[in-house]
Amino acid sequence: MKNKFAWILVAFAALVALLAVGLNLNPREVPSPLVGKPAPAFNLARLDTPTQTFGPKEMEGKVWMLNVWASWCVSCRQEHPLLVELGKQKIVPIVGLNYKEVRGDGGIDTSKMPLDQETTLALERAHGWLKDHGNPYTLTAMDIDGRVGIDYGVYGVPETYLIDKAGVIRYKQIGPITPEVVEKKLLPLIAELNR
Amino acid sequence: MSAFLKRLLPALGLALACHLSLAEEAKPLADDPVAEKRLLAISNELRCLVCQNETIAASNADLAQDLRREVRHMIQAGQSDQQIIDFLVARYGDFVLYRPPLKSTTFLLWTGPLLFLIVGIGALQLYMRRRNKVLQESRPLSEEESKAAEALLKGDESSKGEQA
Structure with missing residues (x-):
């Protein structure tokens, strides 16, 4: 009799352990197939000088970070001080990719808004946000319609990519970066890639 | 209605x-x-x-x-x-993809349910076999025993302890 109960108890404990592991996994953390692949090319207007464009090619030979952000993105505010700190230390150039600044904001109906009006509004909003929260970016590229975001597999802003000198994506962070991520993942990897 | x-x-x-x-x-x-x-x-x-x-x-x-x-x-x-x-x-x-491809990394995903089924059938069979054995070993009460049981149920003090 005692044996039988022990068996049930063990089975139950195993089930609890399995469920506990399952519950603690983050279903949002989808492994990106882009890690190890070249960063997709793009050509987008710059926030500081909208008449000029920026493409990842310009960063060739440098280890750099691409950070996807938007002013409507709440968790971007959470990670932003860390980026500002990183930017100050000049460890790595950080390029911002402003993702769907206007049409990503659920409060604005852009279906009837002409593109040039949307672009103007996007630039205004992005400038305002960086002024309020600090600007850690060497430059920001404006992905008004989110097309480049699709190429980078963006589905939850903020996302951060670390790209090596050859233009290959070496790390992708989905969701806000944390001091732990900076310490344990980004900084060691940046040092290694810069060697 | x-x-x-x-x-x-x-x-x-x-x-x-x-x-x-x-x-x-x-x-x-x-x-x-x-x-x-x-x-x-x-x-x-x-x-x-x-x-x-x-x-x-x-x-x-x-x-x-x-x-x-x-x-x-x-x-x-x-x-x-x-x-x-x-x-x-x-x-x-x-x-x-809603239908993940069959690869080495998704092997368990695809075969998992089948494995659970096999383990389940095995456990069921084991249980049934044990149960059959128990049933075979038990036999109906003899006449004497059933009389004693009846007496017990009636609260007859004289047969108390015999079947304990």
Whole structure:
């Protein structure tokens, strides 16, 4: 009799352990197939000088970070001080990719808004946000319609990519970066890639 | 019954209204019925990364709308279904597929249910065998025993202890 109960108890404990592991996994953390692949090319207007464009090619030979952000993105505010700190230390150039600044904001109906009006509004909003929260970016590229975001597999802003000198994506962070991520993942990897 | 119907009818009406309003929303897309049919077929196979239990066809999330637009562009550009799916897998990984491919990393995913079934059948068989054995070993009460049991039930003090 005692044996039988022990068996049930063990089975139950195993089930609890399995469920506990399952519950603690983050279903949002989808492994990106882009890690190890070249960063997709793009050509987008710059926030500081909208008449000029920026493409990842310009960063060739440098280890750099691409950070996807938007002013409507709440968790971007959470990670932003860390980026500002990183930017100050000049460890790595950080390029911002402003993702769907206007049409990503659920409060604005852009279906009837002409593109040039949307672009103007996007630039205004992005400038305002960086002024309020600090600007850690060497430059920001404006992905008004989110097309480049699709190429980078963006589905939850903020996302951060670390790209090596050859233009290959070496790390992708989905969701806000944390001091732990900076310490344990980004900084060691940046040092290694810069060697 | 009629009270039940009275309650049921408004609910049905509401359900229908919801359905109609959804149908209306999808309407403006149907410029090219053939392309739309393909779009629907493809996006039914794709998972929306934001609301992970919905397909891109069913989801109203921003990203799903963007991806539908992207798929529509690719259909218009004359790409095959496989090319379109490969495009999305290259960006979002196998997770974007509702039917993950059979690979070494997904082997357990595919065979897991079968393994559970086999283990379950094994456990059931083991249990049945043991139970049969127990049943075979037990025998009906002899006449003497049943008499004693009856006496016990009646509260006869004289047979107490005999069957303990």
